[in-house]
Amino acid sequence: MNVFQAPATAGQPLLITGAQGTLGRALERICEIRNLAAICLSRHELDIADPVAVEVALQRYTPWAVVNAAGYVRVDEAEKDAARCYHVNTTGPKVLAQACAHRAVQLLTFSSDLVFDGQQSVPYTEGDAKGPLNVYGRSKSLAERDVLTALPQALVVRTSAFFGPWDEENFVHFALQSMRSGRVFEAADDLQISPTYVPDLVNTVLDLLIDGESGIWHVANRGTYTWAQLAQLAAEAAGLNTALVRPRPVAEFGWSAPRPAFSALSTRRGIVLPTADDGLGRYLADTSRSGCVLKGEELKQAS
Template sequence: MNTGTALITGGRTGLLGQALVQVMQSEGFNVLTPGRDELDLFDARQVEYTIRKNNIDLVINTVAYTLVDQAEENQEKAFRLNRDLPGILGQVCRENNIGLTHYSTDYVFNGKKNTPYSTEDAPSPLCVYGRSKLAGEELLMRNPWDGLLILRSAWLFGPFKTNFVSRMIQMAESGRPLNVIHDQLGSPTCTLDLARYSLELVKKETCGLFHVVNKGQASWCELASEALMSAGLSNRVNPVSSGEYPQQAKRPPYSVLDTSKFSMVTGITPRPWVHALREYIFQIH
């Protein structure tokens, strides 16, 4: 599919959703982003009516319960948004024979590996958020169709909404101390790159599970240091261990994702996260 009409859930306020809207529109797609007051995503009949009325070719679902720590105490809400919602959207898209691109996370892994996780590796989440996202993947994969794409990504930063990188810069600028975890390694990823790479997969009319992240790896501490350096700030970033910085949800110590399946299908090697980070920071600064 090279053009058409896409319904992007979370497209009005979400970190990734807004990046997708910008990229899809610039690629000539007609984009719909109904707000909560206009469309109840949990109402399958309403979703189906919207799809038919607007001749929608593709639904892109970025709506999720993304508060990783709060999910530990809001299990029901996390599963409703991260498992039940993709289940409903999947059923409607499958019955109407249209595409669904759905996002998942590196937190489906337990981090016991020390080489990048491929789509063939067995997930084993450590926290409620990861379990609820995995449950969403599994529900969709129970009845797959040739329009279904599930894209796992990680550690997102980008324009339009506060994120880890913008928060670090804001804290440094206000002179607050920066104690940042150094013993969790992942794949920092720019939302605009993820949106572009997602669209490449859509254009290939491929389906299934993919890992889509920028190239390279970093700890949260390295990501913060690089962000500050790019922003011309010389604040010290104090490395702390996960043990010294207790969080409600347990995170994988290592969750770098292997994108070779994505590269094989699209012919694209994702650019290094450092390049994407600098471009983002130069644009906001």
């Protein structure tokens, strides 16, 4: 593993919001592995949409950069809870960007493949036109616009369908848990996405942040899969019966939020990540060492 050093402001920490979420936990652990000082705040400790609270946090911790891992992630619930979704996903990043611009602090925030309408048949790259189909996607699309307006040098990373070893709130875990119990696992076979292994994502975005990159970047593992194909790959890698995966059209799930039929991501930025099936292999190896959740030191020793 390449270990990058922080910029010249090495005495200052990263400030990471959304510490209890999937990305927040991963960022905290990988910063520990890479010897990057970080202050991690949960949503209860910092409301990113509160300008006063954000200003107090920046003044208190004097970070060299802020990584916004906070977010409203319940795509279907957002259709009936739009105000809260926009508050967290749009207003919050905008407030952070304005505060960071005032203090000349770099900002990294995350966006989503759901900013696209799915009309393409080849993976989306950074310059492709957006057309979100649901509230969640619109909240992310507006956040991109507002963040880069307030802070043009901000780093905005779109990613997709991530899974990782530090929590159980991901599709791959649910699929394997079901099949290990001998239960059928149903998954959409008409939505194509780019699955992303969280350690690959987090290490890459930290590299970009340290290198001073800005603008919109796509960071996802290589390959295009349906959700059903991802479940089958996970089953095969884990030595489980792939027949337990039952492909179904998305219309049969009764989801509230429409999804793009195709939202795979690629990049024109020169990033080359491993394939998603390679990420699955490492996910299984990582999680098998400690049942499910790896601590930072355990992953460091295994790397």
